Amino acid sequence: MxxxxxxxxxxxxxxxxxxxxxxxxxxxxxxxxxxxxxxxxxxxxxxxxxxxxxxxxxxxxxxxxxxxxxxxxxxxxxxxxxxxxxxxxxxxxxxxxxxxxxxxxxxxxxxxxxxxxxxxxxxxxxxxxxxxxxxxxxxxxxxxxxxxxxxxxxxxxxxxxxxxxxxxxxxxxxxxxxxxxxxxxxSAVEGTPIRDLVKRDYKDFDMSGNKVGIGQLEVVDLSILDGVKADLAADIATLKKEGGHHSIFLLLTDIIKEGSEVLIVSDDDSVIEKAFGVKPADGKAWLDGVMSRKKQVVPNLEKAFA
Amino acid sequence: MxxxxxxxxxxxxxxxxxxxxxxxxxxxxxxxxxxxxxxxxxxxxxxxxxxxxxxxxxxxxxxxxxxxxxxxxxxxxxxxxxxxxxxxxxxxxxxxxxxxxxxxxxxxxxxxxxxxxxxxxxxxxxxxxxxxxxxxxxxxxxxxxxxxxxxxxxxxxxxxxxxxxxxxxxxxxxxxxxxxxxxxxxSAVEGTPIRDLVKRDYKDFDMSGNKVGIGQLEVVDLSILDGVKADLAADIATLKKEGGHHSIFLLLTDIIKEGSEVLIVSDDDSVIEKAFGVKPADGKAWLDGVMSRKKQVVPNLEKAFA
Structure with a gap:
């Protein structure tokens, strides 16, 4: 051709x-x-x-x-x-x-x-x-x-x-x-290595001098991730150490419920409360209505870090 | 608005x-x-x-x-x-x-x-x-x-x-x-200062280390320019001195006859013959069929200077 x-x-x-x-x-x-x-x-x-x-x-x-x-x-x-x-x-x-x-x-x-x-x-x-x-x-x-x-x-x-x-x-x-x-x-996660899931849609940002990683997994039902959630949390903690990040956030987005559970590893997890008005517990938080990293998560976090 | x-x-x-x-x-x-x-x-x-x-x-x-x-x-x-x-x-x-x-x-x-x-x-x-x-x-x-x-x-x-x-x-x-x-x-030229005519559609090029200026005036009949042609030739000679050019070419393009008369001031006017196969006389040459600076004149001159 x-x-x-x-x-x-x-x-x-x-x-x-x-x-x-x-x-x-x-x-x-x-x-x-x-x-x-x-x-x-x-x-x-x-x-x-x-x-x-x-x-x-x-x-x-x-x-x-x-x-x-x-x-x-x-x-x-x-x-x-x-x-x-x-x-x-x-x-x-x-x-x-x-x-x-x-x-x-x-x-x-x-x-x-x-x-x-x-x-x-x-x-x-x-x-x-x-x-x-x-x-x-x-x-x-x-x-x-x-x-x-x-x-x-x-x-x-x-x-x-x-x-x-x-x-x-x-x-x-x-x-x-x-x-x-x-x-x-x-949404299928079976048989996929944990790091591949973390990195499936992952990006590093510079927020007021802090290295911040944000990944996202979109699924039709959060229960799909029940079996791997603990491993995902452990892996972003490892990734944070490897990369010297201030924070890594992994958004587990439920496209039906129209919101995201965010898994958090951070030197200061109050940024999540500043950004979304939700207090994290056990390294996670539910962000109702939050589906877009580009339009919702990044701008709010940038303000919180400023 | x-x-x-x-x-x-x-x-x-x-x-x-x-x-x-x-x-x-x-x-x-x-x-x-x-x-x-x-x-x-x-x-x-x-x-x-x-x-x-x-x-x-x-x-x-x-x-x-x-x-x-x-x-x-x-x-x-x-x-x-x-x-x-x-x-x-x-x-x-x-x-x-x-x-x-x-x-x-x-x-x-x-x-x-x-x-x-x-x-x-x-x-x-x-x-x-x-x-x-x-x-x-x-x-x-x-x-x-x-x-x-x-x-x-x-x-x-x-x-x-x-x-x-x-x-x-x-x-x-x-x-x-x-x-x-x-x-x-x-095409109207009456009342327009000569330098404005030269610069109406004028551009400098670097050709193999030589500074080459090429201007173009499009008219419906070359006779429109009869009264100003000598002044145009004199002015590109002045412009060449001012700018330290190797050559300046001014294309007087007749859109009906579909060709251009080129006025030439050059340290070596054989480039015109090399580029177009036409030997200039008295600082000018008729280039039959040549109407586009971008598609015809610049590429041929670049080869001649190479």
Missing amino acids: SILTFGHKNPDTDSVCAAIALADLKKKLGEDIAPAMQGELTPESKFVLEKFGVAAPEVVTSYAGKDVYLVDHSDLAQSPDDLGKANILGIVDHHKLGDVTTSQPLECWIWPVGCTCTVIKSMYNFFNVEIPQDIAGILLCAILSDTVIFKSATCTDKDKAACEDLAKISGVDDVQALGMDMFKVK | SILTFGHKNPDTDSVCAAIALADLKKKLGEDIAPAMQGELTPESKFVLEKFGVAAPEVVTSYAGKDVYLVDHSDLAQSPDDLGKANILGIVDHHKLGDVTTSQPLECWIWPVGCTCTVIKSMYNFFNVEIPQDIAGILLCAILSDTVIFKSATCTDKDKAACEDLAKISGVDDVQALGMDMFKVK
């Missing part, structure tokens, strides 16, 4: 499904293009592709000399290391505008919506190309995943409207049930 | 008309928005707005604390100096992707076409908003300007198709004649 399209490193369901759908659309518009991905499928993405009978893209990590479309990112840090040697034809995304630049004019479809696949659904409409039933199914799943079944603060009316159309095209009667099935797969 | 939309520094007709049209479209989509521009109208833009009875946007140079949409650029160098203190809601453009980044998700419509106004014309269609007759007229003119009446190497089928629709909506029977009227205004 002369053109490849791919999402960010550590591909999630949006990155994988957006690449597949954009390749389908562009092929129908006359381009010689195939989807790719920068890493292996997550269990969630695997479930989604199998459910709708769609083949996984090839894993490709080097794009030197290739014509490419980026999906679901515009940051160099999320791009292939040799992106500078590729020719970027376009970007389809739903994030802030990153530091990717080009030396040639290009095609960008970037909208402030909950999911790249919402943008791609509109592109099919714009170009008057019919969405195949299987592609509609994976687009639907990607939107349900990125918007946490419409519960995320990033979800917009455009995402919901796209899902309504996509459910009809793909023949999905119960969108909520599909989303739950998908999140159950995502 | 809480939102402003504006084009690049030294606004051209595309930057001005795209801002006006985007504000019209976004207002109809429910946003509280007005067009602005970073500098005064060129004679060409003034002609276009007067012809279709459209008011000029306000000149605004500071955007701190404002919500903004950029049109016709995504480079910080082309943006207001305090863009970092503005909140970028979106970008509509047709250039390569520049170094503007954002801290929030945004809306980008960037296509590899000849003119930003071609993108905006498609946005009206996408959002099912009727294009007013006067707006259609100025969109049409902007596309004719940026594509040099469809002759530029950057012109695409999308630009031509947009102009066909826009001519119907605006009631313009003779698109070619409108383009010529506009370029006659752009």
Whole structure:
């Protein structure tokens, strides 16, 4: 193939499904293009592709000399290391505008919506190309995943409207049930090493000179984590020693109850009370309504540390 | 107004008309928005707005604390100096992707076409908003300007198709004649100081360690420049002395004959013969078919200097 399209490193369901759908659309518009991905499928993405009978893209990590479309990112840090040697034809995304630049004019479809696949659904409409039933199914799943079944603060009316159309095209009667099935797969912890769970979605921050680590595990029911919670608590304590952190917080987010239990190791755990008005006990606290690290946890902690 | 939309520094007709049209479209989509521009109208833009009875946007140079949409650029160098203190809601453009980044998700419509106004014309269609007759007229003119009446190497089928629709909506029977009227205004040199003509569209380049200046004047007929040609030649010689250049080339481009007469002052004018296969005489040469500085002149000269 002369053109490849791919999402960010550590591909999630949006990155994988957006690449597949954009390749389908562009092929129908006359381009010689195939989807790719920068890493292996997550269990969630695997479930989604199998459910709708769609083949996984090839894993490709080097794009030197290739014509490419980026999906679901515009940051160099999320791009292939040799992106500078590729020719970027376009970007389809739903994030802030990153530091990717080009030396040639290009095609960008970037909208402030909950999911790249919402943008791609509109592109099919714009170009008057019919969405195949299987592609509609994976687009639907990607939107349900990125918007946490419409519960995320990033979800917009455009995402919901796209899902309504996509459910009809793909023949999905119960969108909520599909989303739950998908999140159950995502929630699975069995057989995963504890450190991998801690690091599944983990980031270090500098807060007023203090090194603060914040991880997050999203599950459909906190009871899924009952068997590993003590090990998780022990492991973040180890991680804190290894990394010299002031604090490490691990958010165990229940997407149905819409809140997070936070596991805490800290030199001063009063920051949690300052940040959320909740007094921790036994190294944990329940933060009702708190689901977004980016929009809720980080800003409040930054204020508490200031 | 809480939102402003504006084009690049030294606004051209595309930057001005795209801002006006985007504000019209976004207002109809429910946003509280007005067009602005970073500098005064060129004679060409003034002609276009007067012809279709459209008011000029306000000149605004500071955007701190404002919500903004950029049109016709995504480079910080082309943006207001305090863009970092503005909140970028979106970008509509047709250039390569520049170094503007954002801290929030945004809306980008960037296509590899000849003119930003071609993108905006498609946005009206996408959002099912009727294009007013006067707006259609100025969109049409902007596309004719940026594509040099469809002759530029950057012109695409999308630009031509947009102009066909826009001519119907605006009631313009003779698109070619409108383009010529506009370029006659752009060609006018009377009353303009010689140095302003030299610098109207002028850029310095580093070519293998040599400082090379290249200016361009586009006219509908070279005879327009007969009265000032000797003064232009004398002034680039002065400019060369002032700037310590190896060479200065001033392209006098005839958009009808589709070629350029180049005025030359150089420490070694054989570079012109090396670059274009034409031997200069009396400090000038006719370069048949050469109209684009970016796509034709700079690459050939860079090879000749290498």
